[in-house]
Amino acid sequence: MTEEPRPTLEAVAARAGVSRATVSRVVNGDPGVREVLAEKVRRAVDELGYVPNRAARSLVTRRHDAVAVVIAEPETRVFADPFFALQLRGISKELTAHDIQLVLLLTEGRDDHERVGRYLAGGHVDGALVFSLHLDDPLPGIIRRAGLPTVFGGRPGWPQIEEGGPGAPYVDCDNRGGAREAVRHLMGLGRSRIAHITGALDQTSAVDRLDGYRDALADVDQGLIAEGDFTPAGGERAMRELLDRAPDLDAVFAASDLTASGALRVLRERGRRVPDDVAVVGFDDMLAVAEQTEPPLTTVRQDIEEMGRLMAGMLLRGRGGAERGTEPVEPAGVVLPTSLVRRDSA
Amino acid sequence: MTEEPRPTLEAVAARAGVSRATVSRVVNGDPGVREVLAEKVRRAVDELGYVPNRAARSLVTRRHDAVAVVIAEPETRVFADPFFALQLRGISKELTAHDIQLVLLLTEGRDDHERVGRYLAGGHVDGALVFSLHLDDPLPGIIRRAGLPTVFGGRPGWPQIEEGGPGAPYVDCDNRGGAREAVRHLMGLGRSRIAHITGALDQTSAVDRLDGYRDALADVDQGLIAEGDFTPAGGERAMRELLDRAPDLDAVFAASDLTASGALRVLRERGRRVPDDVAVVGFDDMLAVAEQTEPPLTTVRQDIEEMGRLMAGMLLRGRGGAERGTEPVEPAGVVLPTSLVRRDSA
Incomplete structure (x- = not known):
């Protein structure tokens, strides 16, 4: 394969x-x-196309100018759900603005998480952004052992780390408040038999949205709650x-726009008019879906x-802090507000 | 951020x-x-959650058990086009089967390619799979300087590397033959004014499909060719x-299914019936689009x-060859056959 010798430090020295x-x-x-002298060296570096051996440098400086993004879902799911593309876009913009490489670690499934941990621990990146964690996921433990600065997307739900405490910085939206507002909107339209399709209940975002649904209703009928998984x-x-x-x-209050899109198809199939017979509210406002x-x-x-941009920003500022030997000044958990967007389904 | 000291080699030795x-x-x-003794060590490694410092090891062994995938498109495009998800799925399956980490390097745009080159040269991966190259792309040169085993997705089109020669192993499909078959199918249906919407003509796949279109027609009317870019x-x-x-x-023969989906929308808008008034053939057979x-x-x-699976396989076998100090035995270019799939549009 293309194995051409790389220009060496010696070659640069000779040229300069x-x-x-x-x-x-x-x-x-x-x-x-x-x-x-510095100018001579830079010119020689450019002329020869010299690239310093960062693997060697990294042992001294611990800087790779790269950040890993780990999504705890199989890649088929990652590419099918525009949520991840949007979050990656925010992350990518922030990292690119700082000339830092985004390294997306793809896995086929949970069995691959040990290998992801090895890569994270292997001195290839300066930090990690981790999202779509599931409650029984081995990833947080693996990442902790890797000893890498980490920011989580979504409130981590594992019990051993105190919510929002040091060691588990995260960015999330107000899942519970948003769900409450959705259900209250439906109540305001005079609806009295309001069902909920949950997300994957091993993720805190789904649990929090379910809690918001319960908050809004005086009496909760368990028969009106059905478990979904965020997919159509x-x-x-x-x-x-x-x-x-x-x-x-x-x-119906659906825990995501994709969930709602599936629900709408079934309502149409069964001859229920939306919103006349059944009003539907989703969660996310992903334009590619909701419009x-x-x-x-x-x-x-x-x-x-x-949220993606904020995650990356928190990691970068934290990284700066770590370099100066100080603690990050960022609050551990950042929770963004949500807002109801009215279209035709409710 | 989560910066817990990692267990050291010394700690493992003491425990074992x-x-x-x-x-x-x-x-x-x-x-x-x-x-x-080995069993004692393995037990201590497990108990302490020890992860060897691969950055240090890599300087000696040059093995990272990781392969980079570089897609020379902005990430918004990567996530909007199911072509990339399908190719990544093939790559991911092959790498996962060999317990090798897939490292996807995302960029916002072409300005970021130098940084991608630094990461590739930095001793973080054992090889690279590169696709969606454009003719004037600086990436091939950057990757060559990084001195990394590389397999290209799609026939590279830059002039300085001889097609299929050593140094540019690639996997492609028979773009020209497939295009020829598409146009001949339309001719067989009695169509005589067959237009072509090209792909992005700075990519060899688009050029080859245009050549196939020309091959099939005795006389080519330039007015029947319009330039597209593979998007709807x-x-x-x-x-x-x-x-x-x-x-x-x-x-109309469209250079991709996504291109055809856009063309179908305009034909409908203009009141042309498909296939009665205008027959349409696409290229790719991505089920999420074509069905x-x-x-x-x-x-x-x-x-x-x-194609993704083959690219990964070629790289892994080539890598084995490089380790033993031998040349890869794989042919430089692998071209897969195409076939016409008949549905209703033609």
């Missing part, structure tokens, strides 16, 4: 007419080199279950791209 | 009651350690242009997932 040590100092950003297929399954169990339902459904979806908006 | 050197030999897979929006633009320029056209269009799309099938 300086010592090896001088090249090394310039390449490593040492300011104590006379500008005229899960929404379809749960909607069928609900219609069979509670044919008198007049509204395309039939009818367009009333939903709870969270700024997914901004 | 063996020397530091013995731990090192076990961790590095040296078979010359007595099984009873590009397909819409080009279809409008074609209908304005050649209102008598009775067939969802109205009407379902006749298209040229290429096995995208298999």
Whole structure:
């Protein structure tokens, strides 16, 4: 394969007419080199296309100018759900602005998480952004052992780390408050048999949205709650279950826009008019989904791209702190507000 | 942030009651350690959650058990086009089967390619899979300087590397033959004014498909060719242009399924019936697209997932060869056959 020798430090030194040590100092950003020499070295570096051996440098400086993003889902799911693309876009913008490489670690499934841990621990990245964690996931433990600065997307739910305490910085939206607002909106429309299709209940976002649904209702009818998994297929399954169990339902709060899109398909199939017979509210406000459904979806908006940007920003500032030997000044948990976006479905 | 000290080699040695050197030999897979000692070391490694410092090891062994995937497109495009998800799925399956980490390097745009080059050269991965190259792309040069085994997805088109020669191993499908078959199918249906919407003509796949279109026709009317870019929006633009320029056209061969989906929308908008007035053939056979269009799309099938799997396999076998100091035995270019899939649009 393409195995051409890389220009060496020696070659740069020879071309620039300086010592090896001088090249090394310039390449490593040492300011104590006379500008005229530094300029010669930079020119030689450019001409030869020299790339310093960062693997060697990293042992000394621990800087790779790279940040890993770990999504605890199989890659088929990652590419099927625009949520991840939006969050990655926010992360990518922030990292790119700091000339830091985004390294996305893909896995086929949970069995691969040990290998992800080895890569994280292997001195290839300066920090990690981790999202879509599940409650019984081995990843947090693996990442902790890797000893890498980490920011989580979504409130971590494992019991051994105190919520929001040091060691578990995260960015989330107000899942519980947003869900409460969605259900109150449906109540305000006069609906009285309001069902809920949950997300994957091994994720805190799904649990928090379910709690918000319960908050809003004086009496909760367990028969009006069906478990989904944030996917359209899960929404379809749960909607069928609900219609069979509670044919008198007049509204549905779905835990995600994709879930709602599946529910809408089943309602149409069963001849229920939306919003006349059944009003539907989603969660996320992903335009690629919520504006395309039939009818367009009333939903709870969270700024997914901004959450990604914030996660990356927290990690970068924390990283700066660690370098100066100080603690990060950032609060451990950042929770963004949500807002209701009204379209035609409710 | 979560910065807990990592267990050291010394700690493992102390726990196992063996020397530091013995731990090192076990961790590095040296078979010359007595099984009873090796077992003690492995137990201590498990108990302490020890992870060897691969950055240090890599300087000696040059093995990271990781392969980079570089897609020369902004990440918004990567996530919008199911082509990349399918190719990544093939790559991911093959790498996972060998317990090798897939490292996807995301960029916002072409300005970031130098940084990608630094990461590739930095000793973080054992090889690279590169796709969606554009003709004027600086990436191939950057990657060559990084001195990393590389396999390209799609025939590289830059002039300085001889097609299929050593140094540019690639996997592609028979773009030209597939295009020829598509146009001949339309001719067989009695169509005589067959238009072509090209892909992005700075990519060899688009150029090869255009060549196949020309091959099949005795006389080529330049007015029947419009430039697209593999996206639905590009397909819409080009279809409008074609209908304005050649209102008598009775067939369209589109360079991708996404392109065809855009063209179908414009044909519907302009009141042209498909296939009665205008027959349409796409390229790719991505089920998420071709089965969802109205009407379902006749298209040229290429096995995208298999191409990804082959790329990864070629790289892994080549890597083995490089280790033994031998040349890879793999042919430099592997070209997979295509086949016409008939649905309703032609």
